[in-house]
Amino acid sequence: MVPKRNQTLGEFIIENQNSFQYSSGELSKLINAIRLAAKVVNHEVNKAGLVDIIGLAGDTNIQGENQQKLDVFANEKFIQTLTNREIVCGIASEEEDSFVSINSHDENHQNKYIVLIDPLDGSSNIDVNVSVGTIFSVYRRVTPVGTPVTLEDFLQPGHKQVAAGYVVYGTSTMLVYTTGDGVNGFTLNPALGTFYLSHPNMQFPEEGTIYSVNEGNYVHFHPGVKDYIKYCQMEEENRPYTSRYIGSLVSDFHRNMIKGGIYMYPKSSVTQSGKLRLLYECNPMAFLAEQANGLAIGGKNRILDIEPTELHQRVPFFCGSRKMVEKLQEFLAKYQ
Numbered sequence: 001m002v003p004k005r006n007q008t009l010g011e012f013i014i015e016n017q018n019s020f021q022y023s024s025g026e027l028s029k030l031i032n033a034i035r036l037a038a039k040v041v042n043h044e045v046n047k048a049g050l051v052d053i054i055g056l057a058g059d060t061n062i063q064g065e066n067q068q069k070l071d072v073f074a075n076e077k078f079i080q081t082l083t084n085r086e087i088v089c090g091i092a093s094e095e096e097d098s099f100v101s102i103n104s105h106d107e108n109h110q111n112k113y114i115v116l117i118d119p120l121d122g123s124s125n126i127d128v129n130v131s132v133g134t135i136f137s138v139y140r141r142v143t144p145v146g147t148p149v150t151l152e153d154f155l156q157p158g159h160k161q162v163a164a165g166y167v168v169y170g171t172s173t174m175l176v177y178t179t180g181d182g183v184n185g186f187t188l189n190p191a192l193g194t195f196y197l198s199h200p201n202m203q204f205p206e207e208g209t210i211y212s213v214n215e216g217n218y219v220h221f222h223p224g225v226k227d228y229i230k231y232c233q234m235e236e237e238n239r240p241y242t243s244r245y246i247g248s249l250v251s252d253f254h255r256n257m258i259k260g261g262i263y264m265y266p267k268s269s270v271t272q273s274g275k276l277r278l279l280y281e282c283n284p285m286a287f288l289a290e291q292a293n294g295l296a297i298g299g300k301n302r303i304l305d306i307e308p309t310e311l312h313q314r315v316p317f318f319c320g321s322r323k324m325v326e327k328l329q330e331f332l333a334k335y336q
Ligand code: P6P
Pocket: 121, 122, 123, 124, 214, 247, 248, 249, 250, 252, 275, 276
């Protein structure tokens, strides 16, 4: 894939469609649908402070978390756009208790992709004007084409993903994604409503000096994680590192991929399996990380090798610059 700077996302998709092993055009249409939904959500996120759309929708999602109105809006827009384009046969979302089966108007529809999304990750930051993001993960279905999807189509290990990416609604809005041939970042020009290739072939620096973790949970962490955090803080070699934690996975990941760093959401004595969800947060970010020469682990194991058991299951998550994740693994191994 030879990206050309300032190429539009549309041109990029067309030019690289044939390099994708399943190039039937459907995946291109899927990425285009995500592009459209991202622009619609971006418009609402950017004016959230101005209209009465922020604040709680009064409902709570399966995670027991208060649903912010923008959560609900983003969820509806992504599901609606993907459904209208008749590209996918099923969608799972953080905001939906179970998966949504998309039965196309064409009874013998041949749609073969399923999508899992976190429509607005970090939404608790909306009221304080901190950047938030959308995360998406794409698989080919494993049950027969033309039949309604089943849970089996969604409980696939992360290494089966055919595409993954995120939208970060920050100081500028970016769409960053992979189809298994590297990671490319596109920045939205809001005046034109067009995404331009601004970050071709994104790579995690092999080493970094930023660590991202909610240190308020330190007392509850595994001893190996505590030792690694203390290692980051020691005055030695190129340390102490810098601590940066936004409370928005997409933003912390994006910064660490550009500057070098490690993001950690460990399990703890309070959150026995961690907080982040495997299928629509950890797997897509792990696919991106590995495509960008980084690493993503749950502890001993690679995130992408975990065999899912539940739609909303949570896992511990450590992800970022290869050498930083490998150093963490050394500390974890001391206690195994
Ligand atoms: P805590 C947002 O809710 C999220 O899923 C990630 O985006 C973020 O990194 C993490 O949770 C923040 O969690 O417990 O540190 O507030």
